[in-house]
Amino acid sequence: PSAAAETEVLIVGAGPAGASAAALLASYGVSCIVVNKYPGVSNTPRAHITNQRAMEVLRDLGLEDKAAAAATPQRLMGEHVYATSLAGREFGRLRTWYTHPHFQAEHDLASPCSLCDLPQDLLEPILINAAASRGASVRFNTELVDFVQDADGVTALVADKVTGAEYGIRSKYLIGADGGNSLVMEKLGLPLVGEMGGGGSVNIVFEADLTRLVEHRPGDMYWFLQSGAGHDGLGIGVLRMVRPWDRWIGVWGYDEAEGRPELTEDDAVAIAHRLIGDDTVPVKIESVSIWSINHVYATDNMKGRVFCAGDAVHRHPPMNGLGSNTSIQDGYNLCWKLALVLRGQAGPELLETYRAERVPVAEQIVKRAGTSNALIPGLFQALDLPAAPDEHTMARAVAGLEEATPEGTGRRRAFEKAMHATLIGFNAHGVETNQRYRSSAILDEGAAEPPAPRDEEVYHHASTHPGRHLPHVWLTRDQRRVALFDLCGKGGFTLLTGPRGAAWQEAAAKAAAVLGVPVRVRTIGLGCDYEDSYGDYGAVCGVEEDGALLVRPDHMIAWRAATSAGAAGLGSALSGLLSR
Ligand code: FDA
Structure with a gap:
């Protein structure tokens, strides 16, 4: 069909996966259209356990307070x-x-x-309202019928279920967040393993x-x-x-x-x-x-310009409450990458890391939920x-x-x-919080990561090894507590360094100028932007006072340098992980 609408990303589905992806993309300034074949959001409570990592996504979106107010507390x-x-x-x-x-x-x-405990019928409106108010075009009663992709984009055919009219939407990328009977997965022919x-x-x-x-x-x-x-x-x-x-x-x-x-x-x-x-x-x-x-996961979650997220790629029993949480985190992994690639700040190969990073998570959570159910x-x-x-x-x-x-x-x-x-x-606190990525968007240090001291399925393991999630600590500024988490995210890269980290300011400015990608630098310690009043950052950061952590927009550690001797390598580290 000739395209009646154009956008950067077309999202199919307005469940937890699609609505959170739309809220994230809109917050990052990416234009997107969301289509949902139903007239509104979920009309039953369905998923409800909202874990810490999913709440962090909501916090990064500025929606944590709203979500907590609607939820039953822990x-x-x-x-x-x-x-x-x-x-x-x-x-x-x-x-x-x-x-x-x-x-x-x-x-x-x-x-x-x-x-x-945030029932799905209360979570979805928070996400979809945020998406719409930040610029996403949300189209209910609109069903994806078909799509084809070419070298430059995706042409989708959708049906307006009110008028019966069909029209085309042209986008650069498509996200299939269309749930357990995903048409997008079917059309892509992506492999699913397990039992329905x-x-x-x-x-x-x-x-x-x-x-x-x-x-x-x-x-x-x-x-x-x-x-x-x-x-x-x-x-x-x-x-x-x-x-x-x-x-x-x-x-x-x-x-x-x-x-x-x-x-x-x-x-x-x-x-x-x-x-x-x-x-x-x-x-x-x-x-x-x-x-x-169901006990099913996809061994591949993307093809060309089309990505699948949420139940489309992982379906499992409700034990451990991982369904909607993992769906939200799929988008948190993918959306900043799409934003950077669409702005020309990263090479398209960065998008391939969605496969390397999220397929193992899908496998892990489906197996965990199945074992728990058994x-x-x-x-x-x-x-x-x-x-x-x-x-x-x-x-x-x-x-x-x-x-x-x-x-x-x-x-x-x-x-x-x-x-x-x-x-x-x-x-299974570790299953919820220890997701560990290995891909070209994580710069391996060469040395093997020391094993976690406790069972990684059960216990959270705080580490700044590249591929791990930024550990949580409280800092202070103007005598007030600030979460380390809040220094990072919002779609941008952050470089964290200590009182002797002057070399990093210069290195970050240079790398940002060369690559056209902003890198915010935050110093932590006495006399710095933030104080490590409790000493918790010093205990967990794993680098010296003049070392640094490079944190991705999704709060994952991309790279770290033990001392300022590593500052000269920041530019190449960043260009490497951005596939430039
Ligand atoms: P989800 O299924 O939520 O959303 C898919 C979206 O795609 C919908 O908006 C749909 O309209 C849209 N869509 C599909 N095809 C389309 C097309 N061709 N064109 C346009 N739009 C299309 N989990 C849990 O942890 N505890 C629980 O108690 C339950 N209970 C539960 C009950 C029932 C009845 C179901 C069906 C599921 C659960 N779940 C659950 C699972 C949980 O709801 C699930 O993991 C998440 O909703 C997954 O979110 P998604 O966004 O991936 O899919």
Whole structure:
């Protein structure tokens, strides 16, 4: 078609991946059009756990306060109760999402941002409003039908679903953020590995005031061993808090082999009542939807001028809450690169690093979520329950847990072990915070990175080794605390140096002039732009007072030099990582 519209980047999809990419590109001054085949943002809460790295993206966008105001805070998320129902016998509890005092410190040390519970139907408007108010053109009711790419750009055919009219959009690049049934992935023929359809779940969104059952043990999810909850899907009955304490999602499994269940409103109310364990509680059903558990990731996420992000390239169970978080971080990796290439400040090869850096993350998170999900059946096995226990078998198993006999002791120990094993599904702090990049946009030091001292899936590892995320520390300026994070980002490169770093000012000015890429220099230490009042920066920076860290716009360490002797190499380091 002849193009009726032109833009630098066309984004297909306005979910967490597309909306965050649009907000980022618009903030970087890149023109973009977002198309979404639906009339509006997500109409159900869907994803909700918003981890520290995703909150950092929102912070960099200036949206953290808005997001935190709409979210349920971490302190109300941590009591995960395992029971027969909300009103029923409690078997035990886990302290999740880093609310255990030991892990709370780990959480607070890893980022200036706090994890929170932000339902997708509240997150998406924040992102898409920011995108639109910063210049992105947002087109709802507009579906991508087809696209072709050539040496200079991409021509897409879209359909206006209101009028039925089709028209063309010409762009330099296209981002397929079109979710789990991605047309963009299909058209590109990008390879996906793994399994789709690993069990079905029913999500029932409802209103019910459950304050009296939860406010003394606040958590964002409550887990119920019940007959009928199904070994498929999540394999366990779940009540998920959407808004404390009167909006909820009931999650119930079903056997996909028997087809999609058709639930009436009465069926939905009955399930809600079973999960609550009290059928006198007034329940108002909002919606019922069906979703499948998938374990799939793409082994390639781009072709030419087209990139895929979000569920298009990684689909997995909700354990660990990685879906929308990873989708947002995909865009955070890609968008600054697009901005630099579009401005002619970087060579197009820089875009290839999106593949090298994000494909391993997709693989890791899909495997993590799958492994976590596979721990749920262990709860049933610990009680010697079959895959789909009937009510009688379930009641007998529950009674057996309370028996004052040696067999009872054995059952209690086995159940407790199985329950604690599931904690990794809510406490994989390292998976969330340690994403480590290896690509041509990270300048390898030659020497191998020393191994992390603790399990990298579980614990955050603060390091300034190139490819790592800038560690979090608090600095001060004018007696006020400032997060190191805030010295960097906003689409630009930052060079961090210490009190004896004068040589870096000159080196940065020169490199910026030669390459036409601004590099802001920030000095840290006594007598500098920022003070290292707590000594935390000095302890973690890994370079001398006259050394420097080069931080990418996405807060990843691109390069570092131990002393000012490295200053002469800044220009070539920068031109190398920009593929110039
Ligand atoms: P997402 O699917 O959110 O967005 C895709 C976008 O592309 C939509 O805006 C859609 O309209 C658009 N689109 C698709 N094709 C198009 C076309 N041809 N033209 C134009 N637009 C097109 N996760 C979790 O952690 N906890 C949970 O409880 C749940 N629950 C849940 C329930 C249900 C019912 C679903 C479907 C998913 C979940 N998830 C979840 C997963 C989570 O919602 C998911 O990981 C993120 O939404 C992924 O964000 P994306 O932006 O990649 O895709």
